[in-house]
Amino acid sequence: MDPCSSPLSRAAFPGALSLARRRVVVTGAAGFIGSHLCERLTQLDAQVVGVDSLITGRLDNLTELMRSPAFELITCDVTAPFDVTGPVDAVLHLASPASPRDYLRLPLLTLMTGALGTLQALQLARAKQSRFVLASTSEVYGDPLEHPQQESYLGNVNPIGPRSVYDEAKRYAEALTASFRRDSGTDTAIARIFNTYGPRMRPDDGRAVPAFIAQAHAGRPLTVAGDGSQTRSLCYVADTVDGLLALAASEHSGPVNIGSPEEITMLELAHHIRRLCGSASPIGFVDLPADDPRRRCPDITLARDLLGWSPRVGLADGLARTVRWAAGPDASVPTVALSAAARS
DSSP states (O other): OOTTOSHHHHOOOTTGGGGTTOEEEEETTTSHHHHHHHHHHHHTTOEEEEEEOOSSOOGGGGTTGGGOTTEEEEEOOTTSOOOOOSOOSEEEEOOSOOSHHHHHHSHHHHHHIIIIIHHHHHHHHHHHTOEEEEEEEGGGGBSOSSSSBOTTOOOBOOTTSTTHHHHHHHHHHHHHHHHHHHHHOOOEEEEEEOOEEOTTOOTTSSOHHHHHHHHHHHTOOEEEETTSOOEEEOEEHHHHHHHHHHHHTSSOOOOEEESOOOEEEHHHHHHHHHHHTTOOOOEEEEOOOTTOOSOOOBOOHHIIIIIOOOOOSOHHHHHHHHHHHHHOTTOOOOOOOOOHHHHO
16 A cells, blocks of 8 residues: 555545535646645546656656546646636645755756746636646745745745755745735635655655665665754645645635644654665765755644645654655564654
8 A cells, every 4th residue: 555545644624625526726736745636636536638748747746646537637838828728626736856865956947837837837727717826935935034934935945056946946936826816806726834754755865854765775875964953844645635725715825834743854854764664875065055954844723724724744754654665565673763953
Protein backbone atom coordinates (compact mmCIF):
# COMPACT_ATOMS: atom_id res chain seq x y z
CA MET A 1 0.00 0.00 0.00
CA ASP A 2 1.20 3.52 -0.81
CA PRO A 3 2.16 5.18 2.50
CA CYS A 4 -0.02 8.13 1.52
CA SER A 5 -3.13 5.99 1.14
CA SER A 6 -3.89 5.08 4.73
CA PRO A 7 -7.43 5.76 6.01
CA LEU A 8 -5.97 8.49 8.21
CA SER A 9 -4.34 10.42 5.38
CA ARG A 10 -7.32 10.01 3.04
CA ALA A 11 -9.87 11.46 5.47
CA ALA A 12 -11.60 14.48 3.92
CA PHE A 13 -11.78 17.83 5.66
CA PRO A 14 -15.05 19.82 5.70
CA GLY A 15 -15.93 21.01 2.22
CA ALA A 16 -13.48 18.79 0.34
CA LEU A 17 -16.24 16.54 -0.97
CA SER A 18 -17.73 19.52 -2.83
CA LEU A 19 -15.00 18.87 -5.41
CA ALA A 20 -16.48 15.45 -6.16
CA ARG A 21 -17.61 15.08 -9.78
CA ARG A 22 -16.03 18.46 -10.61
CA ARG A 23 -13.48 19.08 -13.36
CA VAL A 24 -10.20 20.36 -11.96
CA VAL A 25 -7.03 21.56 -13.69
CA VAL A 26 -3.77 20.99 -11.80
CA THR A 27 -0.61 22.63 -13.12
CA GLY A 28 2.62 20.97 -12.02
CA ALA A 29 0.72 17.69 -12.03
CA ALA A 30 3.79 15.48 -12.39
CA GLY A 31 5.59 17.08 -9.47
CA PHE A 32 5.90 15.78 -5.93
CA ILE A 33 2.88 17.52 -4.38
CA GLY A 34 1.04 17.87 -7.69
CA SER A 35 0.93 14.13 -8.35
CA HIS A 36 -0.44 13.41 -4.87
CA LEU A 37 -3.03 16.16 -5.33
CA CYS A 38 -4.20 14.69 -8.65
CA GLU A 39 -4.44 11.25 -7.08
CA ARG A 40 -6.46 12.58 -4.15
CA LEU A 41 -8.84 14.40 -6.47
CA THR A 42 -9.55 11.24 -8.45
CA GLN A 43 -10.27 9.49 -5.14
CA LEU A 44 -12.90 12.19 -4.60
CA ASP A 45 -14.42 11.30 -8.01
CA ALA A 46 -13.21 14.51 -9.63
CA GLN A 47 -12.18 14.65 -13.28
CA VAL A 48 -8.58 15.90 -13.37
CA VAL A 49 -6.68 17.58 -16.18
CA GLY A 50 -2.98 17.64 -15.34
CA VAL A 51 -0.69 20.17 -16.97
CA ASP A 52 3.11 19.80 -16.80
CA SER A 53 6.17 20.60 -18.90
CA LEU A 54 8.04 17.63 -17.36
CA ILE A 55 11.13 19.80 -16.86
CA THR A 56 11.22 18.96 -13.14
CA GLY A 57 8.12 16.76 -12.91
CA ARG A 58 8.34 13.03 -13.62
CA LEU A 59 5.99 10.76 -15.53
CA ASP A 60 6.82 8.03 -13.00
CA ASN A 61 4.78 10.01 -10.47
CA LEU A 62 1.71 9.56 -12.69
CA THR A 63 2.03 5.85 -13.49
CA GLU A 64 -1.17 4.83 -11.70
CA LEU A 65 -3.08 7.96 -12.66
CA MET A 66 -2.41 7.48 -16.36
CA ARG A 67 -4.46 4.27 -16.18
CA SER A 68 -7.46 6.15 -14.81
CA PRO A 69 -10.23 7.45 -17.12
CA ALA A 70 -10.65 10.30 -14.62
CA PHE A 71 -7.22 11.75 -15.45
CA GLU A 72 -5.70 13.27 -18.56
CA LEU A 73 -2.31 14.93 -19.01
CA ILE A 74 -1.48 17.95 -21.16
CA THR A 75 2.25 18.33 -21.70
CA CYS A 76 3.04 22.00 -22.21
CA ASP A 77 4.95 24.96 -20.81
CA VAL A 78 2.62 27.04 -18.63
CA THR A 79 4.61 30.21 -19.35
CA ALA A 80 3.07 30.18 -22.85
CA PRO A 81 -0.68 30.51 -23.48
CA PHE A 82 -2.51 27.20 -23.09
CA ASP A 83 -6.13 26.16 -23.16
CA VAL A 84 -8.24 23.36 -21.72
CA THR A 85 -11.33 22.47 -23.69
CA GLY A 86 -14.63 22.08 -21.90
CA PRO A 87 -15.79 23.32 -18.51
CA VAL A 88 -13.39 23.81 -15.60
CA ASP A 89 -14.55 24.19 -12.01
CA ALA A 90 -11.16 24.85 -10.38
CA VAL A 91 -7.57 25.62 -11.37
CA LEU A 92 -4.96 24.60 -8.81
CA HIS A 93 -1.66 26.20 -9.81
CA LEU A 94 1.36 24.28 -8.50
CA ALA A 95 3.70 24.59 -11.50
CA SER A 96 7.19 25.77 -10.52
CA PRO A 97 10.62 24.39 -9.78
CA ALA A 98 10.40 23.99 -6.01
CA SER A 99 13.55 22.40 -4.65
CA PRO A 100 16.65 24.56 -4.06
CA ARG A 101 18.67 22.46 -6.48
CA ASP A 102 16.09 22.96 -9.23
CA TYR A 103 15.44 26.67 -8.85
CA LEU A 104 19.15 27.48 -8.49
CA ARG A 105 19.77 25.46 -11.68
CA LEU A 106 16.81 27.07 -13.48
CA PRO A 107 16.65 30.63 -12.15
CA LEU A 108 15.08 32.34 -15.16
CA LEU A 109 12.56 29.55 -15.71
CA THR A 110 11.58 29.80 -12.03
CA LEU A 111 11.00 33.54 -12.32
CA MET A 112 9.06 33.17 -15.59
CA THR A 113 6.90 30.40 -14.14
CA GLY A 114 6.02 32.57 -11.16
CA ALA A 115 5.18 35.50 -13.42
CA LEU A 116 4.03 34.30 -16.86
CA GLY A 117 2.94 30.84 -15.70
CA THR A 118 0.73 32.30 -13.00
CA LEU A 119 -0.67 34.82 -15.49
CA GLN A 120 -1.62 32.05 -17.95
CA ALA A 121 -3.23 29.94 -15.21
CA LEU A 122 -5.17 32.95 -13.90
CA GLN A 123 -6.39 33.80 -17.39
CA LEU A 124 -7.64 30.25 -17.81
CA ALA A 125 -9.51 30.47 -14.48
CA ARG A 126 -11.01 33.83 -15.44
CA ALA A 127 -12.11 32.58 -18.86
CA LYS A 128 -13.69 29.46 -17.33
CA GLN A 129 -15.15 31.41 -14.36
CA SER A 130 -13.56 28.86 -12.03
CA ARG A 131 -11.99 28.89 -8.59
CA PHE A 132 -8.22 29.53 -8.68
CA VAL A 133 -5.81 28.42 -5.94
CA LEU A 134 -2.18 29.51 -5.99
CA ALA A 135 0.31 27.19 -4.31
CA SER A 136 2.56 29.82 -2.79
CA THR A 137 5.21 29.10 -0.19
CA SER A 138 6.55 29.91 3.25
CA GLU A 139 9.59 31.26 1.38
CA VAL A 140 7.67 34.53 0.96
CA TYR A 141 8.55 35.12 4.65
CA GLY A 142 12.27 34.85 3.85
CA ASP A 143 14.47 34.53 6.94
CA PRO A 144 11.65 35.53 9.28
CA LEU A 145 11.97 37.78 12.30
CA GLU A 146 8.55 36.67 13.60
CA HIS A 147 7.95 33.23 15.15
CA PRO A 148 5.67 31.50 14.41
CA GLN A 149 4.85 33.21 11.13
CA GLN A 150 1.34 34.62 10.73
CA GLU A 151 -0.14 35.45 7.35
CA SER A 152 -0.03 39.16 8.25
CA TYR A 153 3.78 39.06 8.51
CA LEU A 154 5.33 40.81 5.50
CA GLY A 155 8.57 38.87 5.52
CA ASN A 156 12.32 39.42 5.48
CA VAL A 157 13.40 38.54 1.94
CA ASN A 158 16.67 39.37 0.21
CA PRO A 159 15.41 40.40 -3.26
CA ILE A 160 18.77 39.88 -5.01
CA GLY A 161 20.17 36.81 -3.24
CA PRO A 162 20.41 33.38 -4.92
CA ARG A 163 17.16 32.20 -3.27
CA SER A 164 15.30 35.27 -4.51
CA VAL A 165 14.47 33.64 -7.85
CA TYR A 166 12.02 31.39 -5.99
CA ASP A 167 11.04 33.72 -3.14
CA GLU A 168 10.30 36.70 -5.37
CA ALA A 169 8.63 34.57 -8.06
CA LYS A 170 6.11 33.44 -5.47
CA ARG A 171 5.71 36.92 -3.98
CA TYR A 172 4.95 38.26 -7.46
CA ALA A 173 2.56 35.37 -8.09
CA GLU A 174 0.69 36.32 -4.91
CA ALA A 175 0.48 39.97 -6.04
CA LEU A 176 -0.81 38.91 -9.45
CA THR A 177 -3.39 36.59 -7.89
CA ALA A 178 -4.63 39.32 -5.54
CA SER A 179 -4.84 41.79 -8.44
CA PHE A 180 -7.00 39.43 -10.51
CA ARG A 181 -9.34 39.09 -7.54
CA ARG A 182 -9.57 42.85 -6.97
CA ASP A 183 -9.63 44.03 -10.57
CA SER A 184 -11.59 41.37 -12.45
CA GLY A 185 -13.48 39.54 -9.71
CA THR A 186 -11.72 36.23 -10.33
CA ASP A 187 -12.42 33.77 -7.50
CA THR A 188 -8.89 33.30 -6.16
CA ALA A 189 -7.17 31.94 -3.07
CA ILE A 190 -3.55 31.79 -1.89
CA ALA A 191 -2.06 28.89 0.08
CA ARG A 192 1.35 29.39 1.67
CA ILE A 193 2.78 25.88 1.82
CA PHE A 194 5.45 25.14 4.42
CA ASN A 195 8.07 22.38 4.07
CA THR A 196 6.35 19.22 2.85
CA TYR A 197 7.82 15.72 2.67
CA GLY A 198 6.77 12.19 1.80
CA PRO A 199 6.91 9.54 -0.93
CA ARG A 200 7.92 10.60 -4.46
CA MET A 201 10.46 13.21 -3.43
CA ARG A 202 13.50 12.86 -5.67
CA PRO A 203 16.53 11.72 -3.65
CA ASP A 204 18.70 14.25 -5.51
CA ASP A 205 16.44 17.29 -5.29
CA GLY A 206 18.47 18.97 -2.55
CA ARG A 207 15.88 18.96 0.23
CA ALA A 208 16.82 17.63 3.64
CA VAL A 209 14.48 14.65 4.09
CA PRO A 210 15.21 12.82 0.81
CA ALA A 211 18.89 13.76 1.00
CA PHE A 212 19.29 12.34 4.51
CA ILE A 213 17.42 9.15 3.57
CA ALA A 214 19.52 8.58 0.44
CA GLN A 215 22.76 9.26 2.33
CA ALA A 216 21.81 6.97 5.22
CA HIS A 217 20.86 4.11 2.88
CA ALA A 218 24.13 4.53 0.93
CA GLY A 219 26.28 4.70 4.08
CA ARG A 220 27.46 8.21 3.22
CA PRO A 221 27.73 11.09 5.73
CA LEU A 222 24.46 12.91 6.35
CA THR A 223 25.31 16.47 5.32
CA VAL A 224 23.87 19.00 7.77
CA ALA A 225 24.12 22.67 6.85
CA GLY A 226 25.73 25.00 9.37
CA ASP A 227 25.63 23.66 12.92
CA GLY A 228 22.18 22.11 12.35
CA SER A 229 20.41 24.33 14.87
CA GLN A 230 18.15 25.88 12.22
CA THR A 231 14.59 24.56 12.35
CA ARG A 232 11.92 23.55 9.89
CA SER A 233 8.30 22.50 10.35
CA LEU A 234 7.66 19.43 8.24
CA CYS A 235 4.20 18.51 7.00
CA TYR A 236 3.40 15.10 5.51
CA VAL A 237 2.28 15.37 1.89
CA ALA A 238 -1.18 13.86 2.42
CA ASP A 239 -1.92 16.58 5.00
CA THR A 240 -0.65 19.32 2.69
CA VAL A 241 -2.92 18.01 -0.06
CA ASP A 242 -5.94 17.98 2.24
CA GLY A 243 -5.15 21.57 3.25
CA LEU A 244 -5.06 22.66 -0.40
CA LEU A 245 -8.36 20.91 -1.09
CA ALA A 246 -9.99 22.43 1.97
CA LEU A 247 -8.99 25.89 0.74
CA ALA A 248 -10.12 25.13 -2.81
CA ALA A 249 -13.53 24.02 -1.57
CA SER A 250 -13.95 27.09 0.65
CA GLU A 251 -14.85 30.69 -0.15
CA HIS A 252 -11.75 32.12 1.51
CA SER A 253 -9.17 34.11 -0.44
CA GLY A 254 -6.23 33.70 1.92
CA PRO A 255 -3.36 33.81 2.17
CA VAL A 256 -3.59 30.79 4.49
CA ASN A 257 -0.61 28.95 5.94
CA ILE A 258 -0.66 25.21 5.19
CA GLY A 259 1.95 23.42 7.25
CA SER A 260 2.79 21.70 10.49
CA PRO A 261 3.55 23.64 13.68
CA GLU A 262 5.75 20.71 14.79
CA GLU A 263 9.26 22.24 14.69
CA ILE A 264 12.50 20.25 14.50
CA THR A 265 16.18 21.17 14.14
CA MET A 266 18.00 19.89 11.08
CA LEU A 267 20.56 18.11 13.27
CA GLU A 268 17.88 16.23 15.17
CA LEU A 269 16.15 15.39 11.88
CA ALA A 270 19.39 13.87 10.57
CA HIS A 271 19.84 11.78 13.72
CA HIS A 272 16.22 10.58 13.61
CA ILE A 273 16.35 9.55 9.94
CA ARG A 274 19.64 7.77 10.52
CA ARG A 275 18.00 5.75 13.31
CA LEU A 276 14.98 4.95 11.12
CA CYS A 277 17.29 3.70 8.37
CA GLY A 278 19.35 1.62 10.81
CA SER A 279 22.40 3.37 9.42
CA ALA A 280 25.83 3.90 10.92
CA SER A 281 26.53 6.87 8.65
CA PRO A 282 28.34 9.75 10.35
CA ILE A 283 26.97 13.26 10.50
CA GLY A 284 28.91 15.74 8.34
CA PHE A 285 28.64 19.51 8.32
CA VAL A 286 28.68 21.83 5.30
CA ASP A 287 28.41 25.58 4.90
CA LEU A 288 25.01 27.14 5.48
CA PRO A 289 23.53 28.36 2.16
CA ALA A 290 23.07 32.10 1.65
CA ASP A 291 19.88 33.50 3.19
CA ASP A 292 18.94 30.12 4.67
CA PRO A 293 16.16 30.76 7.23
CA ARG A 294 17.16 30.16 10.84
CA ARG A 295 13.63 29.25 11.94
CA ARG A 296 10.55 28.27 10.01
CA CYS A 297 7.23 27.51 11.74
CA PRO A 298 3.69 28.43 10.71
CA ASP A 299 0.88 29.85 12.77
CA ILE A 300 -2.04 27.77 11.44
CA THR A 301 -4.83 29.47 13.40
CA LEU A 302 -6.50 30.65 10.18
CA ALA A 303 -6.41 27.18 8.62
CA ARG A 304 -7.93 25.68 11.75
CA ASP A 305 -10.60 28.36 12.17
CA LEU A 306 -11.53 29.03 8.52
CA LEU A 307 -10.99 25.62 6.92
CA GLY A 308 -11.30 23.15 9.79
CA TRP A 309 -7.87 21.88 8.77
CA SER A 310 -4.80 20.87 10.73
CA PRO A 311 -2.18 18.17 10.11
CA ARG A 312 -3.13 14.64 11.18
CA VAL A 313 0.04 12.67 10.47
CA GLY A 314 2.67 13.16 13.17
CA LEU A 315 6.29 13.71 12.22
CA ALA A 316 7.57 10.37 13.55
CA ASP A 317 4.84 8.48 11.67
CA GLY A 318 5.29 10.45 8.46
CA LEU A 319 9.05 10.03 8.43
CA ALA A 320 8.68 6.28 9.00
CA ARG A 321 6.27 6.05 6.05
CA THR A 322 8.68 8.02 3.86
CA VAL A 323 11.70 5.90 4.80
CA ARG A 324 9.66 2.75 4.17
CA TRP A 325 8.67 4.00 0.71
CA ALA A 326 12.27 4.89 -0.17
CA ALA A 327 13.55 1.50 1.00
CA GLY A 328 10.98 -0.52 -0.94
CA PRO A 329 7.83 -2.48 -0.12
CA ASP A 330 9.63 -5.35 1.65
CA ALA A 331 11.82 -3.18 3.88
CA SER A 332 11.51 -3.27 7.65
CA VAL A 333 11.58 0.13 9.33
CA PRO A 334 11.90 0.27 13.12
CA THR A 335 9.52 2.26 15.29
CA VAL A 336 11.56 5.21 16.53
CA ALA A 337 10.09 7.95 18.69
CA LEU A 338 11.24 11.51 18.21
CA SER A 339 13.45 12.75 21.02
CA ALA A 340 12.20 15.44 23.38
CA ALA A 341 14.53 17.90 21.65
CA ALA A 342 12.93 17.19 18.29
CA ARG A 343 9.44 17.81 19.63
CA SER A 344 10.29 21.19 21.15
